[in-house]
Amino acid sequence: MKIAIMGAAGRMGKVLIEAVSEADGLELGAAIVEPGSSLVGVDAGEMSGVGKSGVLMIDGLEKAKGDFDVLVDFTFPDLTLKNARFCREHGKRMVVGTTGMNEAEKNELSQAAEDVPIMFAPNMSVGVNVVLNLLRTAAQALGDDYDVEIIEAHHRHKKDSPSGTAVRMGEVVAGALGRNLQECAVYGREGFVGERSRTEIGFETIRGGDVVGDHTVLFAGIGERVEITHKASSRMTFAKGAMRAALWLADKPAGLYDMQDVLNLKQES
């Protein structure tokens, strides 16, 4: 199966090229960089440090049309949606890791999935997807007596906030508590904001240095606190998840899937 990597020279792009080179059953078909990039024409394997791949980087998905089966896209919302329109038109599968999409953008991605299989997840690590199930269990057991706060930390270059993973964690906890995240989320606090309401879910964001991705969900009760934490120490954990998803999509019909489908972790909510 041939893989195209969008944003090949990005933090995730480079690691994804390495992951393709290590995966059984997958082959690098194309590596796409920003138009005008000085990396156009450079060997993608050499750029990512895995040695010559024979695939020269290009600057446009249309130039790769005949060279791939699955597009792996970890970039930014506008570009991912443009690529989804292309994949829909040309019958290509997609693995999407891009975060920071608003509701309208997510809807647009699901429309593309009416015609092609797309796996879309804010975090492709096995650990985070297991944590999502732990969070559901904890929230159901602890209930409304425990205040929920979600704290995430990422590297200084991250553009979206809070992280896609933190938002998904919030959705899972809110769902388990019978709340609507859009109504109960509070993002950061500053000034004389008054006492915390009992039903809010707070989000705190830290940005700095080279933190790959830390997430903690705090359930704070009277007399005790429960903290469920995941720490990513290498982007390879996300890249391996993306490869697993690309292989999993091979025999799937059109539709929007997530990493819990790939890992067979889906639970009744």
Ligand SMILES: NC(=O)C1=CN([C@@H]2O[C@H](COP(=O)(O)OP(=O)(O)OC[C@H]3O[C@@H](n4cnc5c(N)ncnc54)[C@H](OP(=O)(O)O)[C@@H]3O)[C@@H](O)[C@H]2O)C=CC1
């Ligand atoms: N789902 C998951 O498991 C994970 C998701 N992510 C998400 O992945 C996304 C990317 O993260 P990260 O790799 O750190 O970001 P980067 O900014 O490092 O990577 C994005 C890359 O896309 C390139 N790019 C810009 N425009 C184009 C274009 N028109 N065509 C092709 N490439 C283009 C950028 O080039 P340039 O820099 O020159 O503009 C950059 O190299 C984020 O949304 C992040 O949250 C990250 C990790 C895990």
Ligand SMILES: O=C(O)C1=N[C@H](C(=O)O)C[C@H](O)C1
């Ligand atoms: O931008 C990142 O780096 C990451 N983004 C994802 C997110 O927004 O949740 C996943 C991971 O935490 C790394």
